[in-house]
Amino acid sequence: MPHRDLGARSASVKDVAAAAGVSLGTVSNVLNRPDRVSPETREKVQRAMLDLGFVRNESARQLRAGSSRTLAYVMLDAANPFFTDVASGIDEAAESADLSLVLCNSRNSAERELSHLALLEQQRVQGILVTPVDPESPMLDEVARRGTPVVVVDRTRADQSFCSVAVDDVLGGRLAAEHLIDRGHTRIAYVGGPSHLGQFRDRLQGAREAIAAAGMPEDSLNLVETAAMTVVEGREAGSRLAGLPARRRPTAAFCVNDLLALGLLQHAITSGVRVPEELAIVGYDDIEFAAAAAVPLTSVRQPRQLLGRTAAELVLDEATNAEHTHRQVLFTPELVARSSTLA
């Protein structure tokens, strides 16, 4: 025996009105302006709704009202703690504005990102926040041009076609490298990749600036390119470093993110390399795990929640304020020194 009647259409306002013996408009008033309805009528209508299991049809509501009550964040990778923290910042702001947040995960695929964006646009969400696979994707411009507010999160673009919220990666790279230079390191590995990523390039530039400012030769920085920014790749990078002859081997490593740094750390520990005495390590992002690692990790902290909250505020401004102008917000990262660089 089938469990529920798939054919049964759920009750509409009309059904409720009939059951309660009132007009359709009154039912709508109970839903939207309960104070305009006399207590007895309201009671009657609410009882009818309950009896019939009435559920407001959001599509019809939205069609008529023209607006939805949701915000969307298209994440690059839901498995990366960095992005879930950004999402929770967005969520906070959405909640204050009395909007629901839905999350979509593009899992690093441009195709999935595209189909999420298309659907969200068709759903007429209030606004879309997105950390794009490729910030130059023309789809972003199209969506924005057609009228859905779009804010780019943790990425930037050369032109200023929309609002964006990011953290100064060049500065972050500089801070990390300066910290290592201050501690006397002269051979520093730069671990990360793939090298076409904006983050890789910007943080590298910052590191190079620090090297130059210290009057050190350019080749003080030793590039170790990885295929992805994961723990596994970090371990792999560790074994590549270990393979170098001792006199050329870096005494410090700056990793483009914490996952790489943690992998590198793990490799060091299991192969008996002392951290930080023989190898100092700096990560990036300061995810919760950085502080909780076996050797607490020095890392460049990004204001993740703030990033999310700000992005949400920008998108809301664009959605509601006719005077809105696009802004590119750039936050300042901060170095958090822990045992992985402090003897």
Added chain:
Amino acid sequence: MPHRDLGARSASVKDVAAAAGVSLGTVSNVLNRPDRVSPETREKVQRAMLDLGFVRNESARQLRAGSSRTLAYVMLDAANPFFTDVASGIDEAAESADLSLVLCNSRNSAERELSHLALLEQQRVQGILVTPVDPESPMLDEVARRGTPVVVVDRTRADQSFCSVAVDDVLGGRLAAEHLIDRGHTRIAYVGGPSHLGQFRDRLQGAREAIAAAGMPEDSLNLVETAAMTVVEGREAGSRLAGLPARRRPTAAFCVNDLLALGLLQHAITSGVRVPEELAIVGYDDIEFAAAAAVPLTSVRQPRQLLGRTAAELVLDEATNAEHTHRQVLFTPELVARSSTLA
């Protein structure tokens, strides 16, 4: 100068039809059954759509068609890698069925969960997957009764009012404890909490069964209750254990999840307790980080992706198959032994 015209209504099929010099029905055909339309007409219509920046109004589509093309997962905590892995399993299945998945994060709040459920129901999503704050919440029954397929993920309920997919926690607890008993431990800490959580209770029961089966006294198990299942709480539990007199101090700990276990591990390492020689540790979930920890963690693995995929299949069956009957799927966990218990 405001950037875009907030007042401009976006183009509708009617506008497109007028611009292309065809009827409304033809535009709809181009959208939904392109093969029914002659190539020239199709071309003309598509060009008009492009020119006008036409975006199909999903609310209207859904209102008329009656069905949405999305599935939703209401997660308990998006910051926990366990749940994001479950979500990715769901995503896979959704993608094969050509549905979009949206994620909602209740962040451990019953209230947020409720409002997400309500909105999703109003949106007439194809189905709702949920890891509820409280599996006994009557809202779940109501939603299901009113006709939206609901599947409970990683939780179960006494009655069988809907489909659920979970992992045998009692067995998992037994496996973990047996492993420690096999390795000769006779004083074992059970670390977790709060104690009203089903997982805490079930895994504890399994551990007790193992103790009993081995003919050991009940008090071989030493309960260490925590306020939450986080890394920080794990460290805290570590210092509580360290405070015990050596002869009563457990030589092994079974933690209700990996985050606790990693916190405990971190405490051990920084306070010079050797793992596993002085303290063996077993975690639960086998999140990616368990294997990547400074001392790779023995853990009870749950088939996370499979959990998600199966849940998605169940909800789809319920949504499309009139013969659907509710099922409670229970997967079997598996112990993965690593250095944290192997000398």
Added chain:
DNA sequence: CATCGAAGTTGAAACCTTTCAATTCCGAGT
């Protein structure tokens, strides 16, 4: 040359809610 069928196109109806001008009702004020 008449007929038929296939292919392409049309336009009205339906989906469900919200809005708003119009209407009814009722008690208070004169």
Added chain:
DNA sequence: ACTCGGAATTGAAAGGTTTCAACTTCGATG
């Protein structure tokens, strides 16, 4: 007794899409 004003209620219209029966065109068949 009458008018007035406010509160409560009504019902038609609008919003954009899809569906479908009906219609047109056109080439092929008898």
